[in-house]
């Protein structure tokens with residue numbers, strides 16, 4: 012029932028951030044907005060930001076929770092640098108987020124929350140809605156609490172508290188109207204979710220519609236912005252996934268395609284715990300999860316499961332990696348499959364547990380005593396976590412080796428549309444278990460196949476009894492050996508096996524005669540792609556490459572690095588992979604470093620790349 | 627199937643313990659009793675930790691993993707999470723199980739993981755050449771405690787009971803009858819079984835169990851037999867009795883009212899009696915309760931879960947994987 016046809020504008024891309032108190036339901040509003048956005052076919056990327064404290068005091072800066080979404084009619088690479096629209100449900104949310112806003116950007120506030128008490132808690136001495144604090148922005152004041160109360164009035168049995176709690180749906184409805192997103196998907200979702208509590212369902216539905224209609228009828232809001240569906244999207248079935256979900260799916264897929272039951276053992280730690288929660292719900296697919304007594308046990312349980320013929324996986328974040336190192340070293344020596352997932356976070360020590368960083372790389376590569384090389388795989392985007400997990404499992408099984416899979420807090424929490432692969436298109440992983448030897452031939456537990464892998468003889472296989480362990484073993488026969496030449500040979504064989512893992516060549520996006528190569532690894536992929544695109548739009552010739560295998564490195568990497576006069580490597584650490592590439596290839600790889608617990612923004616990389624070209 | 631013999635469980639690797647080490651006696655007892663289980667060697671797995679005891683896995687012609695210090699219970703738990711068709715044994719020492727790996731031991735016991743844990747307690751660090759261990763008696767002079775160990779010893783049996791262990795027993799390395807009996811009972815127990823084996827280290831702690839293996843052994847062994855009054859000594863002249871205040875005391879049988887002599891009950895749900903028995907006697911001087919302290923029925927960890935996972939593996943294929951991958955809100959781009 013539109014009274015006046017409102018003007019519309021069209022935009023290529025938009026960044027929206029929902030911000031409120033951690034009890035305000037911002038993650039839910041953001042999640043539903045994401046679904047609606049995916050439904051109209053925009054490309055998108057999202058990033059939630061939660062407070063570190065579980066129950067930070069209400070209304071304070073520490074308690075602010077936010078959800079950012081970037082959506083566009085073209086392909087996009089990051090959750091966006093600066094929001095075009097900030098929805099602030101209280102003064103603390105405004106204060107914590109306004110600094111990130113695009114100059115001239117829009118702010119919608121729930122003005123009912125701007126009470127004296129809340130302003131004080133947020134550290135505002137005067138009301139920013141009434142002075143000139145926000146003069147650089149277009150501010151829309153909406154009395155959301157009051158409007159939710161009014162919307163709930165007609166519902167029998169609805170309390171004022173029910174109405175209060177529906178404010179996030181009001182905000183969602185309003186923002187859906189502003190960007191022309193459908194709300195019927197959210198209506199269906201509410202109907203399902205609150206089927207058992209009709210009053211809550213009806214209040215939420217009323218608030219959602221009230222928000223939507225408020226946009227439609229109130230002249231404070233407008234114009235309506237349209238973002239057309241993205242084109243050039245490869246055909247297929249899509250869903251929105253975050254890195255945690257994709258990683259868990261990748262592990263399950265590897266389990267099913269290898270025929271090995273997945274045993275996933277972990278100790279609670281932020282942000283890796285979400286993997287345990289996710290996989291704990293997959294018992295119907297043959298997944299066994301174990302919440303271990305500590306990080307060491309988690310690694311031991313995973314390794315024990317692999318010894319028994321399962322796919323043993325453990326996951327943790329930084330501090331847990333320190334504790335698992337000894338078991339990983341044992342797995343190197345035993346030459347058994349083991350996947351160790353490190354969802355990196357800002358360190359050292361407890362550091363900033365909810366913030367992202369790529370600073371565990373050198374530990375993954377080298378953080379064990381003795382000569383203990385192992386393959387390292389890094390996930391690049393939320394969706395790529397699926398491929399990286401599958402690949403890590405494939406290498407572990409094929410080469411009988413522990414593999415470290417690096418993800419990080421940013422990948423774990425951010426989401427993007429993901430083209431769902433068909434199960435049948437995923438490679439089969441053949442575990443090639445050893446069978447019983449002929450009665451007259453001794454079983455050789457340290458014989459090697461064409462890939463340098465030793466036989467995986469499961470307990471229960473008659474005639475293949477053997478004893479493995481951390482002590483050095485004689486080549487072939489596998490008895491304990493202190494022979495100097497044997498130790499040198501075994502060291503070499505273990506290293507050669509890892510160095511020989513088949514890794515695809517690194518692919519360069521760009522011209523051979525580019526002025527600069529930007530090379531990255533892990534979760535910086537999106538930001539680097541966006542930064543490079545901006546530089547190219549300025550007419551500069553920049554090439555880009557991204558590494559998914561960090562050990563062994565692609566065979567063509569040295570040639571690629573030497574092809575360009577300048578090489579820049581942005582990393583969320585102080586230059587760890589750059590150091591490795593310099594050492595391996597004697598190329599002057601320059602570092603662009605950031606260790607603020609936050610991902611790169613496209614704009615800062617644009618500036619860094621321009622500076623590096625002209626340096 | 628041919629009947630198994632001790633030889634079927636002997637590996638070709640050369641045993642490397644010091645001459646006279648109690649570990650030899652335990653190895654012989656284990657290899658000698660294994661055929662009784664009727665389980666072929668390939669279905670038996672020994673997972674060991676670090677220390678002299680850790681070498682045990684190399685000497686059994688079964689599957690074996692010599693793991694890392696203290697972590698054998700964790701690794702064996704993983705094996706039990708993946709397989710339910712194996713007999714899994716852990717061999718550990720007092721340093722391995724009660725010091726660096728105490729946390730894993732406690733959790734394997736409280737979970738009741740289906741594994742048999744043999745804890746060789748020689749009350750010393752042998753492999754690292756003679757430091758005090760958590761079970762060394764107070765005042766013990768070693769290389770690391772030249773002024774005598776200041777701390778009280780840790781009692782493996784009490785710890786296991788405190789962790790909720792469903793089977794707890796103690797035996798002596800050179801007790802040719804008692805040790806296999808306890809091993810047999812442990813093997814029959816469906817959940818986690820802890821067997822402390824008092825083991826002599828002739829090199830660094832010689833004679834530490836002389837009171838239970840030498841001439842005085844009958845006076846110092848308190849045999850625990852379920853359903854029987856606890857009496858001991860060459861003529862049964864001593865007993866374990868309940869004092870008026872409820873504590874257990876060692877008393878003369880002749881001067882004790884028969885009704886006050888404790889009748890052993892290993893199967894009671896309440897671990898109180900077993901704990902009291904663990905507290906009487908003195909491991910370093912005797913007398914020492916031996917046998918099964920506690921053996922109760924309780925579901926083993928993850929009962930049925932391995933079978934469930936196996937059934938899923940046979941049932942689940944690409945169709946189920948496709949359904950999982952496409953779950954939730956999806957959309958199609960043509």
Ligand code: SF4
Nearest residue numbers: 643644647678752827
């Ligand atoms: S040091 Fe002691 S425990 Fe170790 S092998 Fe020698 S005698 Fe046995």
